[in-house]
Amino acid sequence: MGFIVKLLLTGVAAMLAAYILPGVQIDGFVTALILALVLAVLNAIVRPILIFLTIPVTILTLGLFLLVINALIILLADYLVAGFDVDGFIWALIFSLVMSVIGAILDLIF
Known part of the structure; x- marks a missing residue:
């Protein structure tokens, strides 16, 4: 059960980070959940x-x-998940940092 909650929180963190950053686009929450799983x-x-x-x-x-390895993982996920687009390496680096901060805050709350 904890894995499913962690996936949901990661999906929410990805949606919030994509909403904040103009260089990252996620089509919807289902895409965010697939991204969290990937x-x-x-x-x-x-x-x-x-x-x-x-x-x-x-x-x-x-x-x-x-941090570079995290950005490379994000870029690989961009390649694998349809509906998730990152405009470049710098945006992937910033996305991984923002998503980590949001995920940590969500973990503290829940």
């Missing part, structure tokens, strides 16, 4: 591989390269 799968499978492959760069940048 992001969960990508974060479970692809993100650990990318983190392992980029350990030296991550250490060299004191962990800031993880």
Whole structure:
């Protein structure tokens, strides 16, 4: 049950972040839920591989390269989910930051 609630909160966070940012478009809430599911799968499978492959760069940048990995995950989700559009790398980076902040606030509330 907790996974479904987490998906719903991530979908709401994605909708709010897309509403705030002009460089990100989501067609509707169903698309946001699909995006949340795709992001969960990508974060479970692809993100650990990318983190392992980029350990030296991550250490060299004191962990800031993880923001780049988050933006790459968002761009990959943009490619996979119809109805979700990000205008570029910078918007993906900003979207991941805004969505993380909104998700943290929603987690505190619920």
